[in-house]
Amino acid sequence: MSLLFVLLPFDAVGAAMAFLIAYDELERHYGRSRRAVLEAGRRAAVAFAFLAVLSLIVVLILKRANG
Numbered sequence: 001m002s003l004l005f006v007l008l009p010f011d012a013v014g015a016a017m018a019f020l021i022a023y024d025e026l027e028r029h030y031g032r033s034r035r036a037v038l039e040a041g042r043r044a045a046v047a048f049a050f051l052a053v054l055s056l057i058v059v060l061i062l063k064r065a066n067g
Contacts, residue, residue: 003062007055015048 023040030036 004055004059007059008052011048011051011055014051015044018047019044 019040022043023036026036026039
């Protein structure tokens with residue numbers, strides 16, 4: 001499980017990148033509004049959840065493969 005704690009910061013970086021990309025795109029449609037920030041935050045949260053679950057699956061597969 002210690003590998004999971006190594007992977008979680010990378011998941012957070014992925015979520016931050018998703019936020020920046022989504023905010024940049026939404027800013028073009030909504031301007032600098034709160035709506036763009038909230039929607040980008042939602043997308044970043046989904047990206048973090050997806051990456052965290054994927055990391056957990058990888059850790060479990062590796063743990064099972066090593067016995």
